[in-house]
Amino acid sequence: MKYPPKLSKDQIAYRASQELPENSYVNLGIGLPSLCAKYLETNRNITFHAENGILGFNEISDKNNQDENLIDAGGQFLSPNKGISFFDSAESFSMIRGGHIDVTVLGGLQVSKNGDLSNWMIKSRGIGSIGGAMDLVSGAKNVIVTMEHVTKNNDYKILNKCDFPLTGIKCVKKIITDIAVIEVVDEGLLLTEIAKNWNYEDVQSLTEPKLIPSDYLKEYCTIN
Numbered sequence: 001m002k003y004p005p006k007l008s009k010d011q012i013a014y015r016a017s018q019e020l021p022e023n024s025y026v027n028l029g030i031g032l033p034s035l036c037a038k039y040l041e042t043n044r045n046i047t048f049h050a051e052n053g054i055l056g057f058n059e060i061s062d063k064n065n066q067d068e069n070l071i072d073a074g075g076q077f078l079s080p081n082k083g084i085s086f087f088d089s090a091e092s093f094s095m096i097r098g099g100h101i102d103v104t105v106l107g108g109l110q111v112s113k114n115g116d117l118s119n120w121m122i123k124s125r126g127i128g129s130i131g132g133a134m135d136l137v138s139g140a141k142n143v144i145v146t147m148e149h150v151t152k153n154n155d156y157k158i159l160n161k162c163d164f165p166l167t168g169i170k171c172v173k174k175i176i177t178d179i180a181v182i183e184v185v186d187e188g189l190l191l192t193e194i195a196k197n198w199n200y201e202d203v204q205s206l207t208e209p210k211l212i213p214s215d216y217l218k219e220y221c222t223i224n
Helices: 009-017 032-039 089-097 133-139 200-205
Strands: 024-028 046-050 054-060 078-086 103-107 110-112 142-146 174-176 180-185 188-194 211-219
Touching (some): 009 032, 009 142, 009 174, 032 142, 103 133, 188 200
Parallel strands (some): 142 174
Antiparallel strands (some): 174 180
């Protein structure tokens, strides 16, 4: 089956950045989630946190402005903000486990219909490190997952039940993919936004659980 064009990683990141509330403390995962920082308007008051002990950095640095002494937990180079602070990992994880992180945006390998998340190991590879993700999904007040909707082979990534090792149980509140925005609600998975030129049937065909179309279903709001 031929589908319409999917959205880019930057378009996913832009859409996810719109979920970050004003005056919030936010932890961004490595890869796609880290792109969210570059789409925040300059007047937004959002403080970014990194597990390795940094609070108050800006977006990921470009290649011409990299400081080897300023990296996040995933090894990405950061841009400093005025008032940036540094501390040890024990202090950093106390912030996470103490419920002081308002939102975490993470990548995902699989998400189940009840919000379980797998994002640290593919079974066939047999290796991986769960890192701080398990603390973030249990300690952050809001967990948003950004990912491609299916694998390169068009295998489901949104499933009735995850078959990869779990990072957390019933932790995901919203899934933002390259074709849709889906909320995890008590009744199941609520489809709230669809990418341009896609329709409900297209998205459902690439999703294992039955999707509930929102009464206010609309076109995915992102950059061009």
